[in-house]
Amino acid sequence: MSTPDAARQTVLRQRLDAVKARIAAGTAAAGRSVEPELIVVTKFHPAADVVLLAGLGVSDVGENRDQEAAAKAAELNADGVRLRWHFIGQLQSNKAKSVANYASAVHSVDRLSLVPALARAAAAALAEGRRAEPLGCFIQVDLDAEPVGTQRLRGGARPGEVPGIADAIAAETSLELRGVMAVAPLGADPVAAFARLSRVSAELRRSHPGATEISAGMSADLEAAIAHGATHLRVGSDVLGPRPVVR
Numbered sequence: 001m002s003t004p005d006a007a008r009q010t011v012l013r014q015r016l017d018a019v020k021a022r023i024a025a026g027t028a029a030a031g032r033s034v035e036p037e038l039i040v041v042t043k044f045h046p047a048a049d050v051v052l053l054a055g056l057g058v059s060d061v062g063e064n065r066d067q068e069a070a071a072k073a074a075e076l077n078a079d080g081v082r083l084r085w086h087f088i089g090q091l092q093s094n095k096a097k098s099v100a101n102y103a104s105a106v107h108s109v110d111r112l113s114l115v116p117a118l119a120r121a122a123a124a125a126l127a128e129g130r131r132a133e134p135l136g137c138f139i140q141v142d143l144d145a146e147p148v149g150t151q152r153l154r155g156g157a158r159p160g161e162v163p164g165i166a167d168a169i170a171a172e173t174s175l176e177l178r179g180v181m182a183v184a185p186l187g188a189d190p191v192a193a194f195a196r197l198s199r200v201s202a203e204l205r206r207s208h209p210g211a212t213e214i215s216a217g218m219s220a221d222l223e224a225a226i227a228h229g230a231t232h233l234r235v236g237s238d239v240l241g242p243r244p245v246v247r
């Protein structure tokens with residue numbers, strides 16, 4: 001008889017294989033030779049699932065809430081499971097210190113005022129040996145073509161704010177400017193949105209040639225993201241199933 005863990009691992013393996021097959025097909029269809037990196041978004045799912053995913057060869061996981069991410073990262077580290085943790089959620093400046101202890105990269109740098117907080121936190125973590133490398137930073141871009149008033153449905157900096165944020169990150173030795181990130185706007189065509197992101201990325205690279213990465217694409221739209229140059233995909237529900245309901 002199979003244990004619950006073995007049953008769950010079988011489900012995760014099948015779903016992971018299906019997502020990998022979509023990535024391979026999308027990469028071929030886009031005429032690209034290198035597949036984007038897969039970040040499995042484990043938010044709301046238990047640390048036990050992250051352990052199983054690590055056993056299936058997953059190296060990168062994404063989380064969007066500091067409290068949950070810090071607890072899971074601590075649990076996996078204690079078990080000797082080494083993973084790269086990507087922080088992908090809205091980040092309050094007062095959580096920067098915590099995030100710098102476990103995150104390889106923050107994909108959701110959405111405002112200038114977050115940069116000094118991240119830089120200070122990463123510098124302290126480097127100095128105290130709590131991290132070995134600078135904290136990777138992706139600037140989250142708001143792709144809503146016509147924001148409703150000042151409301152930003154999916155979050156992120158306006159494209160016009162990207163250069164200033166990029167310069168601020170690049171000036172910090174404890175941070176590494178890696179590129180841009182976006183979530184396709186709700187109800188809009190992801191192809192058009194990711195095409196815009198690709199133009200924002202090209203513009204950024206004119207002043208920051210090293211900032212080549214594009215974090216885009218989730219379960220529903222990863223093919224569109226691959227077609228427009230995504231280097232990192234953030235896939236949750238198509239690997240882990242529906243997220244448990246939270247109160």
Ligand SMILES: *Cc1c(COP(=O)(O)O)cnc(C)c1O
Pocket residue numbers: 041043064088089183217218219220234235236237238
């Ligand atoms: C939850 C989340 C994802 C994963 O979304 P799925 O639709 O479950 O694949 C990707 N990116 C961000 C920013 C998220 O919050």
